Amino acid sequence: MRLFLSFLLCNFVVFQVFGDGQISGEVSSKDTGRSLAGAIVSIDELSLETTADSEGDFSFDEVPSGTYDINIKYLGFQTFTQEISIEDDETTTVTVELADTIENMVVFGQASSTAAALNQQRAADIVSSVLSSDDFGQLPDANLSEALQRMPGVFLERDQGEGRFVGIRGIDPGLNATSINGVTLTAPESETRAVALDVIPSELLETLIVKKTFTPDMEPEGVGGSIEVKSFSAFDRKGRSFRFKSELNHNQLEGTASPKLSARFSNRMSVLDGADNFGIAASVSWYDRDFGSENVETDGGWFADLETEDGTEFKGAEEIEQRNYEINRTRVGAALNLDYRPTDDSEYYLRLLYSEFSDQEYRNRTEYKFDKGDAIVGTDTSAYWKDANLERSLKDRFETQQILSLVAGGEHKILDWDVKFNLGLSQSGEDEPGRIDTTFKVKNVDLGYNTIGNVPDLIAGPEANDPEEFELDEIVTEDNTTSDNQFSLQTDWERSFDFANSKATVKVGGKLRRREKENDLEIAIYSGFPGDPTMTAFVQSGISYALGDFGPALDAGKINDYINNNKHQFERDDEDTSISSSVGDYLMQEDVNAFYLMSKYSREQLRVVYGARMEWTSFTASGQSVIFDAVDGNGDPVFNGVDGEVDYSDLLPSVNARYAFSDHLILRGAYYQTIARPSFGDLSPGGEIEFEEDDGETEFKAELGNPSLDPLTATNFDVSLEYYDVGIGLLAGGFFHKQISDFFVYADVADITDLSQFVGDATVDDAELISPINGDSATITGIELTWTKKFNELPAPWNGLLLASNLTISDSEATLALRDSAIPMPKQSDTVFNLSVGYETNKLSFRFAVTSKSEALVALEDFEDSEFDVYQSAHTQFDFSVKYYPAERWLIYLDGNNLTEEPMYRYFKGSDYNAQYEEYGKTIAFGWQYRL
Numbered sequence: 001m002r003l004f005l006s007f008l009l010c011n012f013v014v015f016q017v018f019g020d021g022q023i024s025g026e027v028s029s030k031d032t033g034r035s036l037a038g039a040i041v042s043i044d045e046l047s048l049e050t051t052a053d054s055e056g057d058f059s060f061d062e063v064p065s066g067t068y069d070i071n072i073k074y075l076g077f078q079t080f081t082q083e084i085s086i087e088d089d090e091t092t093t094v095t096v097e098l099a100d101t102i103e104n105m106v107v108f109g110q111a112s113s114t115a116a117a118l119n120q121q122r123a124a125d126i127v128s129s130v131l132s133s134d135d136f137g138q139l140p141d142a143n144l145s146e147a148l149q150r151m152p153g154v155f156l157e158r159d160q161g162e163g164r165f166v167g168i169r170g171i172d173p174g175l176n177a178t179s180i181n182g183v184t185l186t187a188p189e190s191e192t193r194a195v196a197l198d199v200i201p202s203e204l205l206e207t208l209i210v211k212k213t214f215t216p217d218m219e220p221e222g223v224g225g226s227i228e229v230k231s232f233s234a235f236d237r238k239g240r241s242f243r244f245k246s247e248l249n250h251n252q253l254e255g256t257a258s259p260k261l262s263a264r265f266s267n268r269m270s271v272l273d274g275a276d277n278f279g280i281a282a283s284v285s286w287y288d289r290d291f292g293s294e295n296v297e298t299d300g301g302w303f304a305d306l307e308t309e310d311g312t313e314f315k316g317a318e319e320i321e322q323r324n325y326e327i328n329r330t331r332v333g334a335a336l337n338l339d340y341r342p343t344d345d346s347e348y349y350l351r352l353l354y355s356e357f358s359d360q361e362y363r364n365r366t367e368y369k370f371d372k373g374d375a376i377v378g379t380d381t382s383a384y385w386k387d388a389n390l391e392r393s394l395k396d397r398f399e400t401q402q403i404l405s406l407v408a409g410g411e412h413k414i415l416d417w418d419v420k421f422n423l424g425l426s427q428s429g430e431d432e433p434g435r436i437d438t439t440f441k442v443k444n445v446d447l448g449y450n451t452i453g454n455v456p457d458l459i460a461g462p463e464a465n466d467p468e469e470f471e472l473d474e475i476v477t478e479d480n481t482t483s484d485n486q487f488s489l490q491t492d493w494e495r496s497f498d499f500a501n502s503k504a505t506v507k508v509g510g511k512l513r514r515r516e517k518e519n520d521l522e523i524a525i526y527s528g529f530p531g532d533p534t535m536t537a538f539v540q541s542g543i544s545y546a547l548g549d550f551g552p553a554l555d556a557g558k559i560n561d562y563i564n565n566n567k568h569q570f571e572r573d574d575e576d577t578s579i580s581s582s583v584g585d586y587l588m589q590e591d592v593n594a595f596y597l598m599s600k601y602s603r604e605q606l607r608v609v610y611g612a613r614m615e616w617t618s619f620t621a622s623g624q625s626v627i628f629d630a631v632d633g634n635g636d637p638v639f640n641g642v643d644g645e646v647d648y649s650d651l652l653p654s655v656n657a658r659y660a661f662s663d664h665l666i667l668r669g670a671y672y673q674t675i676a677r678p679s680f681g682d683l684s685p686g687g688e689i690e691f692e693e694d695d696g697e698t699e700f701k702a703e704l705g706n707p708s709l710d711p712l713t714a715t716n717f718d719v720s721l722e723y724y725d726v727g728i729g730l731l732a733g734g735f736f737h738k739q740i741s742d743f744f745v746y747a748d749v750a751d752i753t754d755l756s757q758f759v760g761d762a763t764v765d766d767a768e769l770i771s772p773i774n775g776d777s778a779t780i781t782g783i784e785l786t787w788t789k790k791f792n793e794l795p796a797p798w799n800g801l802l803l804a805s806n807l808t809i810s811d812s813e814a815t816l817a818l819r820d821s822a823i824p825m826p827k828q829s830d831t832v833f834n835l836s837v838g839y840e841t842n843k844l845s846f847r848f849a850v851t852s853k854s855e856a857l858v859a860l861e862d863f864e865d866s867e868f869d870v871y872q873s874a875h876t877q878f879d880f881s882v883k884y885y886p887a888e889r890w891l892i893y894l895d896g897n898n899l900t901e902e903p904m905y906r907y908f909k910g911s912d913y914n915a916q917y918e919e920y921g922k923t924i925a926f927g928w929q930y931r932l
Contacts (some may be wrong), residue, residue: 006808021086021193023060023595024344025094027072028051032112032236036098038072038119038205047604051123052208055235061416061496067759072096072665075122076728076790080584090873091344110838110845111790113727118788120207125600125609126215126656127668127718127734129153131208132908133232133257139836139849139881140895140925142287143331144205148227149158149463152784152806155832155853158904160293160327164198168210169736170780170828171811173223175335177711178227180405181351183424184219185931186484188401190211190430190519190584191681197227198399199357201285202654203245203262206232210411212736213656213670214512216596216611217492217509220652223676223740224715231335231353234266234279242268249289252901254326255922256290260927280341287331291923293322294547296455297916299367301856301861301868302908307377315379318371320449320914321372324545324553328360328663345413353405362582363395364543364553368447368458377448379866381912384448391465391473392535393439395552403428417495424488435478454917455547455907465551468689470535473569475563479522486515507611508596515590518678523580528571537564547919559627566922570702579626579637579688586623586684590677592616605660617677620645621707623686632762642685644707650675668734670718678709682772697765700755706772713738720784728790728802737781740814741776746863749773770863776817778825782810802838807831826860829874830852845883852876858906870915873905891929898922 027039035056042547043060045068065088072080084092100112113134120130129151139889141147145163148157149183157165157173165173178185209228214220246261254520265482268276299319306316319756331357409422433670446461492509510624540555598611600614606912621644626637654672661667687704720734750767784806812825833856838847854874862868878899884892901922906915 002418002738007310008265009911010590012806020088021063022091022093023070023084023086023094025058025070025096026890027056027058027080027098028075028238029077029095029097030099033062033241034116035886036074036077036114036119038121038123039072039098040123042071043068043172044070044071045069047077047863048503049602050065054120055233058764062754063605066586070094072098074115075100075119075724076100076111076725077277093344098882106910109849110840114599114788114790114802116803117688118724118728118730120209121664121730122722122724124141124339125148125607125658126211126213127720128212129210129669129777131205139847139879140923142200142897143198144200144202144208144288145201147864148197148208148210149851150804150834150836150849151208152786152834153212153225153782153808153832154210155827155829157827159198160325161898161904161918162329163765165192166197166227168222168227169212169738169782169808170226170825172740172813172825172827174679175223176225176227177221178229179219180229180353181231181407182422182490183405183407183426183488184221184513185403185405186426186428186486186515187680188403188430188484190482192679193677195403195428196357196401196481199331199403200355201262201287201333201351203264204333204355206230206236206354206592212672213716214654214672215609216598216613216652216654217507218394220613220615220650220674221676222674223594223712230534231351231872232264232266232281232283232669233337233339233349235339235341236266237266239268240932244931245890245927245929247925249895249923249925251289251291251921251923253294253919254290254292258287258291258913260287260289260925262286271340274342277341279337281335281337283333283335285331285333285834287329289329289331290684291327291329291920293325293327293915293918293920294545295321295325295918296325296547297321297918298908298914299907300702301915302913305314306375306383306884307375308375308378312359312378314375314383315380316370316375316378316383317385317449317456318369320368320370320458321550322366322545322550323457324364324543324550326362326543330358334354344931345561346411348410349408349648351405353403354651355403357401359397359399359401361397361399362556363397365391365393365395366550367391367615368445368449368460372529373447377525382448382450384446384459387444388447389443390445390460390552391439391441391446392470392552393437394554394556394559395435395437396559397432397435399430399432401428401430406533416491420492420494422490424490426486426488428484430480430482432480432555433476435480436556436559436563437474437476438472438538438554439474440538440554441473442469442471452912452914454903454907454911458548465549467535467539467552472533472535475526475529477524477526477563480520482517482519484515484517486513490512496804502601504602505600507598507600510596511592511594513590513592513594514776515592517586518580518592519584519586519680519684521584523577525573525576525580526570527573529708530569533562547917548890575637575721576826578639582639583626583686584623586621586685586686588621588680589619605658607658608655610653610655611636612651614648614649614651615675616647617711618645618647618683619683619707621683621685623684623705625689625704626684627689627691627758629759630761631698635692646708646710648710650711650713650874664724666722666724668718668720668722670716672716674714674716676714677711678772680705682744683703683707683710691762691764693760700759700764700767700769702758702768703770709744709772710742710774711742712742712744712774714741716766725789727792730786730787732784732786734784735782736784738779740778740780741778743778743814744772744774745776745816745818746770747773773817776815778812778814780812780825780828782808784808797841800840802840804836804838805834809835816863821866823860823866823869824857826857829856843885845885846881848878848880848896850876850878861908867909869909870906871909871911873904873907875904875909876900877902889931891931893927895925896922897925
C-alpha cells in the first residue's frame, strides 16, 4: 500500500505541465432543450476527449492556441462538428444543440429515455447502470425502488406487494448505500441501515444511477453497490419546463380506487447582469392508495418431533395464522433546487427534498395455537388437536416515515483548481403513535389442518366462529419513535494537466459525517378488564378472505371507543410493560472522517482512475438490558444501563480502467475495496438475560447486541465488455467477484465472555450467550448480461420496436459459526431477469415487461438447525403500459401492475411447509399528463 501511494504522488508531480487556453461548452437537445449528459466531446487534432456532465456542460483546460474542429457524439443524435479558435489566456464558449436521427422517436418516449441512460453509462469511469426520469414513467412503478428493479442485477424486498428495499448483485439491501444529490441518506427504521425507498415518490427525481464499482471520491459503504439519486435542476434543460400528471388506480383485491397527482416546474432567469444564470426547479407529488392483502403464515416452523397422545411422532406446525390486511398508504413529497451561476467558473446551489410516507394498517388475525392442546392424530401432511387455543386479534397501527435531504454547496475555480464544497443534512424518522393490538382468546377448542402446502387447509370446532366464546385477553398500546440525523461537510479539489499527448487529473478531498440515531419505545400491556368482555360487542360486518374460512373479524372503531371509555379500569402488567418499553431503546453516535487521494489518467483510448480512501470511524452506543436472576435474586427483572464503543480505520484502494476500442466498443476492469457497517439492530447493546437453577445446576441464557462490531470488508473484481449501437442499443457482458471478510453472524460467545459482569461471583454450570460477531467469510461470483435495442433498421412499421433485457446469474457461499456446512448468502437469488418489449410511434407507445428472480434463502429462524431456514420462492411479475399522445404536449396512459396476481410465498426447508403466503391482486391505473 505504501508503494501504491508513492506511485500516486509521483504521478501528481509529473503531470504539472501548463497549457494556454480554455474551452467551456454546453450541449442540449434541439427538440426538448434537455441537457445531453454523457455526450462525447473531442478535438481529434489534439487527441483530447471529455464527456458532458449531468447538466450537459463540458470543458477543456490548457488548450494550445489555434483553430480546431470540435466533435460531439451522442447515441440517437446526429454527430456535430464545429470549427473553433483558441486564444492565449482566454475561454472559448461553445453552445451546441443536437437534432435526433431516430425515426418515430417520441420526444419524451421510450427511445429518448433509453438514449439518455445509455449515453451516461457509456461515458462513466465506472461500471454503472443509469435510469433517466422519463424511464420512470414508461412502466407502472409507484416509487423509487420499483423503478430501480428494471436495472441489471437489482432485486427488491417487498412489503405488502410494494417494492421497499433495494439489493444489488445478490447483496442484502442493508449492505448497500443510497445518496441523494451526493448526501448519504439515513434510515427511518430502527433495525436496519437500508433506506426504505418506497418513501420517495419517483416523480421528484431526474436520474437514478446504480454504481457497481467504486472510486476513492465515493462513499465506500456498498458491498453490492450504491444508489445515487439526483433531483432535477433548472440547468438540466433550457428555458421553462412544466409537467402535471393525474392518475386514478384500482386495486382488484380490495376493489378500491386511489388518486395520484404530481407536478414539476423549472425555469432559468437572468439576475445581477447575468444571462440565464439563476435556476429554480420544484416538484410535488401526492399519492393516496387504498389496497390490501390476504395471508397465511406459520409461526415458529415445522417440527419433526411432535407427538400424539398414543406416542406417534410426526412433523407438524405448532401455530398457523390467517391474516387479512386493509391498508391506506399516503405518499407526499416535495423537492426544491436553486442554482446560481454568477460566472462561468463559479456556482452556488441549494437542494432540498422532503418525503413523507404514512401507513394506516388494520390487520385482523386468527391464530391457531395447536401447541396449547393435545395432538390426537398426526401425519406429515395432516394433524388434529383437542383442547387447543384459538386467538383473534386486531392491529390498528398508523405509522409515518419521513426523509429530509438538504445540501448547500458551490463550485469555484481557484487558480487552476476546480474546488467543490457542500454542507449536507440528512434526517429520517419513523413515528408510530397510538398503536393498539387487541387479542381475544377461546380455550379448549378442537383445531387442525387437513393438508399442508402454500395454503394449509385449516379446520376448527364450532366455538371458533362464535364471538361469544372469545374473551378479551390482552390490549397492548404503543407510542414508538425512531430518529436518524446526520450532518456532513465535504470538499473536493481537482486539477487537470496535459503531459506528452496524455491528460491527467489530480483530485483530493475530505469528508466528515456526524450521525446520531435514537430509538424510543413506550409500550403498555393490559391483561385485566372490567366485566370480562367477549368479542361479541366488537365484531365488524365480515371481511373478504379467499384463503380459507376466516370467521368473525374485529372492528377498530368499536375497540377504540371501548378503550377510551374504560382504560382507567384496566389492569396493567407492570413487569412486561417495563421490559417491553426498555430493552429496545438505544442512543447511538457514529462519527466518520475521511480523506482521499486519486488521479485520472487518459491517453488515447485508455482511461484509468486510481487512488485510495482512508476513513476513521468512532462509534458509541447506550441502551438497557434486563436480567431475571432466580439464583441470587428473586427472579424479578433488574434493569441495567449498557454502553459500548468501538474505533476503527479502513484504507480502501481502488483502480478503474476503461479502454475504448472505438466510440462503440468499451472494455472495463476494476479492483476496489468496500465496507459495510453493521446494522443498528446488531449494534444495539440491550437484551434479555435469564439466570436460573434447574435440577441443582445453574443455567445462564442471554441474547444481546454487540456495539463493538467492526464493519465487514469486501475485496471486489469486475470485468465487462460493452458494445453501443450507432443508433440506440447496448450489448454487454460482465463478470464480478466479491470476497467478503468479517461477515456478521450470530454465535454462542459464552465461552469467551466474562459472565461475572452479569451474575457477579455466582457459579455458572451451563451458559449460552447468543450475540452477533465478526469473523466468518463469504464469496459471491456472477455474470451480468444486457441487451437493449431500438430496431431502427427494420422496415416500417417494425422500426418502432424496442427491446430491453438483462440477466444476472450469481452463486454465493457463506460460512456460519453455528453451522457445519456453508449456506448461500441470505437474500441472494441465483438468477435475476428483466425483459421489456416496447413499440413506439409518434402517437402511440406500448410496453410490456416481466421481472423475475429465482428462489432465495431469506431468514435463519434457528442459527444451528437448517430445518428452520426460510426460503422465498421464485417471483415473476408482469406489467404493461399503453400511452397515447393526442397532441404535442398531452399524454393519456393505461398501466397494469402484477397482471398475473403473483403471490409472495416463503417456506421452510421443503416447499410444502408454509412460512408465509400472501396475495395482493393486480392494480390498473388510468391517467393523463401535460408537459411544457
